[in-house]
Amino acid sequence: GDSVTQMEGPVTLSEEAFLTINCTYTATGYPSLFWYVQYPGEGLQLLLKATKADDKGSNKGFEATYRKETTSFHLEKGSVQVSDSAVYFCALSLQGAQKLVFGQGTRLTINP
Amino acid sequence: SQTIHQWPATLVQPVGSPLSLECTVEGTSNPNLYWYRQAAGRGLQLLFYSVGIGQISSEVPQNLSASRPQDRQFILSSKKLLLSDSGFYLCAWSVVAGGGNTEAFFGQGTRLTVV
Numbered sequence: 411g412d413s414v415t416q417m418e419g420p421v422t423l424s425e426e427a428f429l430t431i432n433c434t435y436t437a438t439g440y441p442s443l444f445w446y447v448q449y450p451g452e453g454l455q456l457l458l459k460a461t462k463a464d465d466k467g468s469n470k471g472f473e474a475t476y477r478k479e480t481t482s483f484h485l486e487k488g489s490v491q492v493s494d495s496a497v498y499f500c501a502l503s504l505q506g507a508q509k510l511v512f513g514q515g516t517r518l519t520i521n522p
Numbered sequence: 523s524q525t526i527h528q529w530p531a532t533l534v535q536p537v538g539s540p541l542s543l544e545c546t547v548e549g550t551s552n553p554n555l556y557w558y559r560q561a562a563g564r565g566l567q568l569l570f571y572s573v574g575i576g577q578i579s580s581e582v583p584q585n586l587s588a589s590r591p592q593d594r595q596f597i598l599s600s601k602k603l604l605l606s607d608s609g610f611y612l613c614a615w616s617v618v619a620g621g622g623n624t625e626a627f628f629g630q631g632t633r634l635t636v637v
Contacts, residue, residue: 444625453528453612453628454566499566503624508554508573510616510626514565 412437416500416513423490424521431485431516433474433500441502443467443476443483444510448497457485457498492520524549528613528629535636541586541600543632545613548594553615555596556626557588560610572596608636 417432435441442461446454458467463478472487483500500513528545535541547553557569568581570588578588585604589597596613613629 442625446628451631451633453631454614454626456625456627459625501626503626507624508616509556509568509571510624512566 412441412502412504412511414500414502414511414513416498416516419497419515420517420519422519422521425492426489427520429485429487429490429494429518431498431500431518433483433485433513435481435483435500435502435511437481437502437504439504441504443474444501444503445472445474445483445485446499446501446512448499448515450496454499490518490520492522494518495520524615524627526613526615526627526629528632530632531630532633533635535603535634537605537636538602541598541603541607541634543598543611543613543634545596545598545629546594547615550594550615550617552593553617554624555590556614556616557596557598558612558614560612560631562609566612570598603636605636608634610634 413436415434444459445457447457448454458469460467460476463476466475474483474485497515497517499515501510503510525548554573556571558566559569560566572578572590575590586600611632614626616624616626
């Protein structure tokens with residue numbers, strides 16, 4: 411079935427470090443791909459998305475490129491801040507499907 | 523613009539008591555609606571989703587139920603809470619975005635502690 415696999419957490423980095431959170435997917439069709447962020451005690455917010463191969467989603471300094479050949483959508487940021495500490499979820503949706511499929515989430519902690 | 527309201531924000535309930543969590547969406551019609559649960563330090567578990575009034579799909583067997591009495595209202599209920607029902611409950615709605623794929627938007631969540 412359709413699934414999303416994320417990098418195991420937790421991830422702890424120092425401020426201004428480079429961030430990569432890996433995400434790979436398995437899907438029968440051509441999914442749209444998403445990254446959601448969950449700050450402590452809050453719901454999920456859409457961070458960025460890409461709807462077709464080679465698209466790059468970007469927001470708040472984060473980027474992710476839809477790589478069909480490697481079925482990946484890795485999240486990157488060049489210089490993280492303490493305020494980026496959160497749980498990050500990778501997700502996909504398929505055309506005509508009613509549900510999103512989420513990865514298990516990766517907890518990120520940035521130390522000053 | 524569309525907004526989603528979920529309440530209460532926090533709830534402490536004794537074992538065996540009933541539960542009712544409510545979620546409403548504004549600014550859109552005929553949304554798909556979802557209830558997720560997030561146990562402490564864990565990922566998201568889809569509990570129920572609904573594609574229309576009175577239409578509920580259950581993803582996992584449990585002592586919870588869901589209802590959709592109005593187009594933009596989604597209610598999560600239990601007749602008797604268990605300790606294992608503790609968690610963070612998230613309501614979400616979705617639209618079919620460009621390309622025919624679903625894009626979801628979440629409420630702020632309800633922290634339920636069963637004691």
